[in-house]
Amino acid sequence: MASPKTVFIETYGCQMNVSDSELIKAILSKEGYSFVPTEYEADIVMLNTCSVRENANQKVYSRIYEIRSRRKNNPVLVGILGCMATNFKTALLEDAKLKIDFIAGPDSYKQLPHLIQDIGGKGPKPFDVTLSEFETYSDVYPLREGGVNAWVSIMRGCNNFCTFCVVPYTRGRERSRDPHNIVDEIKQIVAQGISQVTLLGQNVNSYRHDDTDFTELMRMVSDVPGVKRIRYTSPHPKDYPRKLLNLMAERHNICKQIHIPLQAGNSRVLDKMNRTYTKEEFLELAEEMKMIMPNISLSTDIIVGFPTETAEEFEETLEVIKKVRFSQAFTFKYSPRKNTLAMKKFADDVPEEEKARRLTALVELQRPISLELNLEQVGHVQTVLIEEEGTKKSEEDFKARNEANTIVILPKGPYTKGDYIQVEITGATSSVLIAKPLYQKTEGVL
Ligand code: SF4
Known part of the structure; x- marks a missing residue:
């Protein structure tokens, strides 16, 4: 394989991992790596893992087998990052069935370019799961894509x-x-x-x-x-x-x-x-x-x-x-x-x-x-931030969020993702609010 340069990162677990994946992208993009949206196009697949729940571990194992099988004719490098990397350490690398190529714990992401370079070398498979007392990644600004x-x-x-x-x-x-x-x-x-x-x-x-x-x-x-x-x-x-x-x-x-x-x-x-x-x-x-x-x-x-x-x-x-x-x-x-x-x-x-x-x-x-x-919110006027155009149920709706962090569904209008608009709450379930737009874009927040 020519020097591997395209990376697909899949993130599991908490928001901290989401934020870490953005850090990892920033670190790797400085070294000339680019990011692709699926495992099919990638030279390297990185799974940024979570150890908080048992099914999170199981999910990662099944995903590795799936990737290996999908890329049987065009093998890909697979790395494990995040909490599972520290929790299971070399046991992951030694598992012959998983065929992991490298692992990096949450404090070792700056080492990733070196770890990738060392893949296929004579020594043991590259890993770094050292926990630091000082690393805060203060000098790395995460590479964020989209989102409000x-x-x-x-x-x-x-x-x-x-x-x-x-x-x-x-x-x-x-x-x-x-x-x-x-x-x-x-x-x-x-x-x-x-x-x-x-x-x-x-x-x-x-x-x-x-x-x-x-x-x-x-x-x-x-x-x-x-x-x-x-x-x-x-x-x-x-x-x-x-x-x-x-x-x-x-x-x-x-x-x-x-x-x-x-x-x-x-x-x-x-x-x-x-x-x-x-x-x-x-x-x-x-x-x-x-x-x-x-x-x-x-x-x-x-x-x-x-x-x-x-x-x-x-x-x-x-x-x-x-x-x-x-x-x-x-x-x-x-x-x-x-x-x-x-x-x-x-x-x-x-x-x-x-x-x-x-x-x-x-x-x-x-x-x-x-x-x-x-239901107590019904009839209230609230400011919502539009998060997505289209919801799981309808392409004709916006998904927004109010100050309380509750999802608010409203029909699409002449606004876009990232706008704050005023709405009147017209209905509710236990998980979402339904609203009609009052079509006043607001500069104020809440
Ligand atoms: S030990 Fe775990 S659950 Fe307890 S405060 Fe820390 S992160 Fe939260």
Whole structure:
């Protein structure tokens, strides 16, 4: 094969991986690589992987076999990047059936051009999964393509060691980027015509760079001219800064929406998860959020069937859902992840059928709450940002999002992706709002 230069990147898992794939593109494009939309045209396929859930690993294995079979007559190089690379390390390279050509962990993407050059050499297959205490990729501006939102990574790694989570082992210790560098990147994003940014970190409220904490960083980002909507994900309930709530209430360009992971509603289970807050503290925080911003939209993540969780303890999770009334809950059945403390220390003792029962109970409780909250919006005038022309159901509709991050469907009009327009909400399901455009393009945000 001539020097391989075309790359197809497929991204799995969280938004951090989406943002990392943009970094990888920036690093490789400097070295003359170009990017193609499918594996068929590529010299190299890179799978940017996630280890958070078992099915994410399985998906990647099946995908590798699929690519190998599709490219049987025109072999392609395959590399594994991201969390699976660090979690499984050389076991991936040694798996004769997978035939992986190289692997790179989340802190080694600057090494990718060298790793690719070393493919086919005499030594072992190229890999670098070193976790760094310092790498923040501050000097690399991600290569973004299209979209109306820019994901901006403000920190990397995590120091929390929640017992179910693999992130501290696959992404290393917490490091925060220089705030001035983040602001410079956001100015460039605005200059490219993108006016919504989402600040990303495993635990954004732990952000600290010299004297700048997360609230100060949000203030700096909010001051950047042309930034119309700011979101962030995810904060941790244990140290959520109350002063951030006041800043959010003051600033019209910070969306009144918070994704705040609950994980479980019973304090003993939370302790076993090493979440370091109690059910009461979480409820108090949610109350404060609502008191300071009565129109706040809260969403959450919940794990059911964590080791030793009893049916009574799970009932407390349902209680918290009833009290907080999240707009959305992302729900998961616990499954042990390699290298995590929970896997090493606790037996996975909640039977699968019981986990499924709890998951169903949770979804059945949450759905009508989401619907009720959405129905309350009917008749309201809102500003929405048009994200896509055409939806899964109709080419004649726009898919947009309101401040609360709810999807809003409206008929197409004389506007385009990236425009903010005013709409009147006319209907709702538990997951989307339906709207009619008032056809006033707005410069203001919310
Ligand atoms: S805060 Fe907990 S769940 Fe989130 S990334 Fe860190 S260890 Fe994982």
